[in-house]
Amino acid sequence: MEAIIDYFQQIDPVLAALYATLFTWGLTALGAGLVFFVKGTSRALMDGMLGFTGGVMVAASFWSLLAPGIEMSPGEGFEKVIPAAVGFLLGALFIFGLDKVLPHLHLNFDKSEAEGIETGWRRTTLLTLAITLHNIPEGLAVGVLFGGVAAGFDGASIGGAVALALGIGLQNFPEGFAVAVPLRRYGLSRRKSFMYGQASAIVEPIAGVLGAWAVLTFQPILPYALAFAAGAMIFVVVEEVIPETQQDKYTDIATMGFIGGFIIMMTLDVGLG
Template sequence: MITTIGLIIPLAGTVLGAAMVFFLKGEMNPKVQKALLGFASGVMIAASVWSLLIPAIDMTAEQGGIVWLPCSVGFLLGTGFLLLLDTIIPHLHVDAGKPEGRKSTFSKSLMLVLAVTLHNIPEGMAVGVVFAGSSASNINITGASAFALAIGIAIQNFPEGAIISMPLLSTGISKRRAFSYGFLSGIVEPIGALLTIILTSHIMPVLPYILSFAAGAMIYVVIEELIPEAQSGTHSNIGTIGTAIGFTLMMILDIALG
C-alpha cells in the first residue's frame, strides 16, 4: 500500500500541472516557462546524484564489488537507451521548428505529448528502483528517501504537466482534451515504476546498475532537452536560477528525509 502511494505521487504532480489549462488563460509566459524548465532540470540532476548514483556506489561497496563499475556501466546504458528512444520515436518539443525521431504522420499535439512521455520514462524507472531498494532488508535505501524522490519528481512534474497541456490549446483542441493528453503523458511513470520493481525483485544483485541506468536516462533528458529549452530565445538567467532552486530543493528533501 505504501509503495503504491509512492508510485502515484509523481503522477499526481503531472495531473495537477495539466489541470492548469482550466485555470490559466492563453499561453504560458515564456519567462515562467523557462524558470519551470530550469527548476525541473535542477530537481532531476540532484535526484540523479543523491537518490540514484550515490546509493548505487554505496551498495556496490557493501557488496565488495568494483565500486566504479556498476555506476559507470549503468549510467552509460541509461544514456544510450534514451538516445535510442529519442532517435526512434517521433516527437516534437515545445517551440521547436520541426519534429525529431522517425518521420511520421502523427499530429502536432500527439508528438508534443510523446516528447514529454520520453521525459517521464526515466523518472518512473527512478522511482520504481528506489522503492524496490527500500523494500529490500539488505540494502541501505530507506522508505523516507524513496518518498523524498517521489515527492521531488512530483514537484517538477507539476510544471511539466502545465508546459505540455497549455501549448496544446494553440493546436485547436479543447481544454478537456489538452488535460487528458497531459494525464496520459504522466501515466507512463507509475507503469514504468511498477515494471522496474518487478524486474528488480527478480534480479536484486543488478540493482546498482538499474539505479545508475535511471540516473543516466534522467541526465540525458536534462542535457538534451530541458536545459536547451530553458535557455532558448532571448538570453535570460531565469532558467539558471530555476535550476539552482530545483537542485537545492531536491537536495534538501533527500538529505532531510533520507
C-alpha cells in the same frame, strides 16, 4: 511525513512503487488542470518551470540514485564504481535509442525540428510524446529505489524513496502545465489539452512497477539499475530539457529555476533519506 514513511514501510514494495508513481502522475494531471483556469502564460515562466524540472532531475540523479548505488556496490576503489558507471552508460544509451526511434517534438521548437522516425502525426501528439520521454526514467527511478529498500540494501531507505517521489511529483506539476498550455495555444480544447497533458505521465506508474519488480526479482542488479535510471535522467536533461530553455531571452530565469529545483531535491533527499 513520518506517518507516510511508516505506511510505505508496511506495504508490498511493488504496491508502494505504484502508489508513489500514481502520486507523481496525479501532480502532472493537477498541473495540466490549470489549463481550465489559465488563458495563457509567459515564455519566461515556462522556461523557469522547465529549468526547475531539470534541476530536480539532476539532483535526484546524484543524491537519490548514483550515491546510494555506489555505496551499496561491493569492492573498493575503481571496482566499487564500476556498476554505477556501467549502469549510467546503459541508461543514457536506452534513452538515446528511444530518442532516435520515438517521434517527438520538444517544446519551443518548430515542427520541422521533430525527432525520431518521420511520421505524419500532429504537432500536439509529438509534443506529448516528448514529455512522455521525460517521464520514463522518472517512474523507473522511483520504482527501483522502492525495490532496493525491500531487498534490504544498505544505502536505500524508505525516506529516500519517498523524497524522490515527492521531488519528481513537484517537478511534474509545472511539467503538466508546461505541456497543456502550449497545446491549448495550438488550438486544442481545454479538455483535450488537459487529457494530453496528464497522459504524458501515464508511463510513470508502469515504469515504477516494472522497476520495483525487476529489482526484487534480480536483486544483484540494484546498483546497476539505480545508475541506469540516473543515466537516463541526465540524458533527458542535457539533450531535451536544457535546450528547450535556451530558445529565447529568458536563459537566466531558466538557470535560476534549475538552481531552485536542484536545491529543493537535494534538501528533500538529505532531510528525509
